[in-house]
Amino acid sequence: MTDAPGSRVPKYLRTADLLKAAISDGRYRPGDRLPGEDALAAEFGVSAGTALRALELLKQDGTVEGRRGSGVYVQTLTPLRRFGTSHVLEAQWGSAVRVWPSDNAPSLDVDQVSTTRTSPPPAVASLLGLAPGETVLRSDSRFLVRGRPVKLVSVFLPQEVAAGTSIERSDAGPADIRAVLVEAGRPAVHVRQEVRVRAPDSTDADRLAIPVGRFVLDEHRVYFDAGRQIIGVEQTIMDSASHVLENEFDL
Structure with missing residues (x-):
């Protein structure tokens, strides 16, 4: 991922948006385990640190959940x-x-x-x-x-x-x-x-x-x-x- 000229949106926010879109499109479904940050970094063309920050943002808004020792999964809870x-x-x-x-x-x-x-x-x-x-x-x-x-x-x-x-x-x-x-x-x-x-x-x-x-x-x-x-x-x-x-x- 490259920065658009004059863009002030942090790269991790745009990565989070792309990951949400992938979930909305059904590439990752409720209950699916997401790839690790290294694999996500390669998929979206960002650093592993940026991918990790994007994942943390999605954990905070409830899109995904982390399970200790297992990984990060798409949230399945219906509001x-x-x-x-x-x-x-x-x-x-x-x-x-x-x-x-x-x-x-x-x-x-x-x-x-x-x-x-x-x-x-x-x-x-x-x-x-x-x-x-x-x-x-x-x-x-x-x-x-x-x-x-x-x-x-x-x-x-x-x-x-x-x-x-x-x-x-x-x-x-x-x-x-x-x-x-x-x-x-x-x-x-x-x-x-x-x-x-x-x-x-x-x-x-x-x-x-x-x-x-x-x-x-x-x-x-x-x-x-x-x-x-x-x-x-x-x-x-x-x-x-x-x-x-x-x-x-x-x-």
């Missing part, structure tokens, strides 16, 4: 489609449905479920109006597709809201925050949602089993009761390569 417009979703599919796999994808499994009484992160404590030292009931769950982690969900509820609800049981499964709020007699009537993209911290990267260079989607939902009091906070951290956020609305 989950997630609606951001809740009223459209509820009108079409029912209030209990929020996230479901794309066509022909397997269902979500769950593991690493835990419930603790703990001090919340400062931002959550501020939202809930907690005094220093006050604790919340926190429920954490990890969701998987075909054994691959795709999202982490944390629910934070004030003690007076969570008291006496099923979320306190030791055998409680992943928390459905809206169902718990109804059970507590404090149904949510309004929600504020914020989604941003950020680099994962070490815990995120470990629990989602993603490269540290791959960004995550960090979603916060704040739930309000009829008196506009904040009664719960939910944080969902998603592998950015595993999700598609979709909005649908009338014009």
Whole structure:
């Protein structure tokens, strides 16, 4: 590969584009093991270092995955489609449905479920109006597709809201925050949602089993009761390569 006159695009980015095109064209199919960097360097006319940087970029965006001691493979995970417009979703599919796999994808499994009484992160404590030292009931769950982690969900509820609800049981499964709020007699009537993209911290990267260079989607939902009091906070951290956020609305 030769540089075009005046080109400012790094060669490894153009190599990554060519490799993506080869995957899109079916030269390399989902599950296929890619050639090593030396072979890719020869194929695309670049140095082995450039080929390696291109592979690392494709690992970060989820196009390929590295398997220790085995090589680099074309990613096979089908992204989950997630609606951001809740009223459209509820009108079409029912209030209990929020996230479901794309066509022909397997269902979500769950593991690493835990419930603790703990001090919340400062931002959550501020939202809930907690005094220093006050604790919340926190429920954490990890969701998987075909054994691959795709999202982490944390629910934070004030003690007076969570008291006496099923979320306190030791055998409680992943928390459905809206169902718990109804059970507590404090149904949510309004929600504020914020989604941003950020680099994962070490815990995120470990629990989602993603490269540290791959960004995550960090979603916060704040739930309000009829008196506009904040009664719960939910944080969902998603592998950015595993999700598609979709909005649908009338014009």
